[in-house]
Amino acid sequence: MGSHRKGGERLERRTRGPGAHHEERRNQIADAVLAIVADRGLAAVSLTEVAAEAGISPGRVQHYFPAKQQLIEAAFDRGNALSAARIRRLVGRDLADADPRSVLTTVLTELIPYDATTRAHMRVRQSFHALAFADERIAARLRVLYDDLHRRVAALVDPGRPDMEAALSLVALAEGLAAYVLIGHTPPHVARERVLHAIAEVYR
Amino acid sequence: MGSHRKGGERLERRTRGPGAHHEERRNQIADAVLAIVADRGLAAVSLTEVAAEAGISPGRVQHYFPAKQQLIEAAFDRGNALSAARIRRLVGRDLADADPRSVLTTVLTELIPYDATTRAHMRVRQSFHALAFADERIAARLRVLYDDLHRRVAALVDPGRPDMEAALSLVALAEGLAAYVLIGHTPPHVARERVLHAIAEVYR
Numbered sequence: 110m111g112s113h114r115k116g117g118e119r120l121e122r123r124t125r126g127p128g129a130h131h132e133e134r135r136n137q138i139a140d141a142v143l144a145i146v147a148d149r150g151l152a153a154v155s156l157t158e159v160a161a162e163a164g165i166s167p168g169r170v171q172h173y174f175p176a177k178q179q180l181i182e183a184a185f186d187r188g189n190a191l192s193a194a195r196i197r198r199l200v201g202r203d204l205a206d207a208d209p210r211s212v213l214t215t216v217l218t219e220l221i222p223y224d225a226t227t228r229a230h231m232r233v234r235q236s237f238h239a240l241a242f243a244d245e246r247i248a249a250r251l252r253v254l255y256d257d258l259h260r261r262v263a264a265l266v267d268p269g270r271p272d273m274e275a276a277l278s279l280v281a282l283a284e285g286l287a288a289y290v291l292i293g294h295t296p297p298h299v300a301r302e303r304v305l306h307a308i309a310e311v312y313r
Numbered sequence: 314m315g316s317h318r319k320g321g322e323r324l325e326r327r328t329r330g331p332g333a334h335h336e337e338r339r340n341q342i343a344d345a346v347l348a349i350v351a352d353r354g355l356a357a358v359s360l361t362e363v364a365a366e367a368g369i370s371p372g373r374v375q376h377y378f379p380a381k382q383q384l385i386e387a388a389f390d391r392g393n394a395l396s397a398a399r400i401r402r403l404v405g406r407d408l409a410d411a412d413p414r415s416v417l418t419t420v421l422t423e424l425i426p427y428d429a430t431t432r433a434h435m436r437v438r439q440s441f442h443a444l445a446f447a448d449e450r451i452a453a454r455l456r457v458l459y460d461d462l463h464r465r466v467a468a469l470v471d472p473g474r475p476d477m478e479a480a481l482s483l484v485a486l487a488e489g490l491a492a493y494v495l496i497g498h499t500p501p502h503v504a505r506e507r508v509l510h511a512i513a514e515v516y517r
Contacts, residue, residue, distance in 0.1 A: 235443055236443050243352075255496075274510075278490075278511065289459060289481070294455065303478060
């Protein structure tokens, strides 16, 4: 979880006082949930486990997140914020100023797990998909996430005439490949190569 | 679950006696597990729930499947057998004699949920993916499933020179789209259209 915490530091608001501390504690708990989901799946998330992983008391966890559902949603938000921060870091400059194709390549290849952090992120996302079958609130959050992601990818493919269908296929391909990488079927470099091939096709 | 049972009847061996009864009972239990996973997810699978869904005693379930892991694996096999039978029915003739492009279209579009049965099948498959993170045996079964599926798709794309990379992308795309359909993000006809577009591209 070292990398989650490290990434997290860059996300925190540069404020002092109780507000900043509150935010830091919430992130610490969300990171603990992410670590548990990545290691043992959503079923293993409990007040006791999260408290142990975060190194604080169960009462403290409950103070910030009274119900398990809120823990799960906090982890979802945290995972997405960390992923967005990672992409900004990799692109190395303001996304709006960078070359669209290079941003698109970063956004899509970041969906393919290649280290502990990206593996954890995609495991969490896949677990949320499974959870969404029985939980309409999680399903609604995933729909918002994908609407936003597909829209951004469409604008990168062609800012003048965003192609939502092409964007849908590109993201679906990357996520489908990510699922094969996670189960140890497809080597990360093969999945990555397929994504690069698909990007080359849309820019043809 | 009506459609699962109906499909199941076609799969049973045309034998009589205790062997056939045994097989029928195992299928009945596996169908109950599939129904529970589709409705409420893998976490809801328990001896009591499966017995209630199948309409038999918990002792009877345990006699056939002593541990939960075996129930899960039986449901996995059953789901795949039902899916294969559905594809054979749709193609309407021996797969080896049919037009490769029409078989490929059927195999890939069957991955996109469009009714209760296909939705159940893809929910079960996605749940198995999530389970595979914590269970190497399930992961190994998924790898075998995909090896086989990709190999068959590659042979349909070009029997003379099977293109495993193209097959990998086609199946990953269909499954990535299926995940969006399952969470209510992408309408089935849009996902289906993207799959047909990708098939047209490889046959170009």
